[in-house]
Structures are given as structure tokens and as C-alpha cells.
Amino acid sequence: MLLRIDHVGIACHDLEEKIKLFSELFELEVVTREVNEEQGVKEAMLRVAGDSYIQLLEPLSPDSPVGKFLAKRGEGVHHVAFGVGDVKLTMDEIAAKGVRLLDSAPRHGTMGSSIAFLHPKDVGGMLTELVQSAKHK
Template structure:
């Protein structure tokens, strides 16, 4: 596996609108996209800094993954995402190397990327996402 770059850093927030306002007014960034991903029970907002993005995540349901995360850990760093080519091949390679996978096959995430998550127990406590541009 050879990631090409950090795709984004995911930050769990309780209130997406006030978080967007903070990043725009206090940090001088521009929110270029807000999107809901119903399958993941989350609403996202994106900011770009160089080649890397910041993704704010607000749960749309308390039983969604981000809702559970915020309930247990509070707001903060949720995941680190790496861009890769041939996501399915990378997942097979990682599974062969006994890395714990949350997703064995890619699924569609925000910005129509193919995504898959690695289990934090295999990545030193960091929820890690792999992302691939759809073709």
C-alpha cells in the first residue's frame, strides 16, 4: 500500500453551522461544500488547505457512528483519511497483513469517493479511512 496524500482530516462536531462559522470567521477558511450522507447518518462540511481537506462531521442521528463517537468522546478528531489508488487491492493487501478492516469492500462516501475504514485497534487508536476517486 502506498497512499498518495492525506485526503482529509475528519472532525466530529455537535453543531455543523456554528463550526463552519468558526472555521470561516476565525480561521479564514472557506467552506466549499456541505453534504448529507444518509447511509452514514452524517452531514459534512469541507474546507481545503493546499491538497488536504478538513471534513466537519455532524451526526444526523444519535445512533449513527458520529453520534455515538460524540456521545462517548465528545467533539474532536474523528479520523484521518489517506488517498489511495485501487482501494479494493489495498484492502486485500492490508487484510493479508492482518490489519483489522471495518469495511472489506469499498462504499460510497461524501464527495462520491470510494471509501473504506480500518479498525482503530490495528492503527494505534486512530480511525483510518482510505479514499479513492470514483472513475
């Protein structure tokens, strides 16, 4: 079902500051920067190895999901994303096991991917994202 850890999402107050930190400290390459209005974030994906990334997320507003996360918990790990071959099929399989989905259908994600989130209360307290990369569509 799960093919890999696609990325770890990290919420931050200042995207440029965190890009500099991760780029210099871990020698990671920024592969894309995007503004995702639907999710209310500015983001950058930094390649760790192969198809694994660190996703840095800065909220566009304090009332966005990441903005609320930062206000409540501060900077840090926001979610873990797993790569899947077919996001819709995986959503159906997981829902059939009684896990609540935060998305009723796949939506647009970073780098042309299709994504969906699982309810953290049903996955051990961890916000979990399913990612079907653009090259697996």
C-alpha cells in the first residue's frame, strides 16, 4: 500500500529562514517553491534523496490550517506523507478499515501530485498525507 516516505512537512513562521537553515545545515537542494492558495501556504520542497523530501510550510494567514497549527504548537513537524501508487484506491482501502478521511476526493498537491489527508485521531495522533506523484498518474 505505502511505497515510501514521500516527505515530512514542517510548519515554520519564515520560509526563507528555514530554507537557508536546511540548505546550509543538511546541504539540501530546493527543487520547487509554490504558493498553494487552497491550503493557505507558501511552501518549498527540498530533496533529501531520490523521491524523498522535506516540505517547509509557511502560512499565508494566521487562520489557515498551518497558521492555526503554529499558533497552537509552534514550529515543527506538521505531517508525514507517504507515497502511494493510486491515491483514490488507497483512500478507499483505508476508509474501509474505519479510518476517517479529511478529504472526500483527491486534491491538487505539490509538484502536480494528487493528495489526501487522514484524520490524525485515527492514525495515532499523526496528520498523515497520501501522495500520488505526478509521474505515477
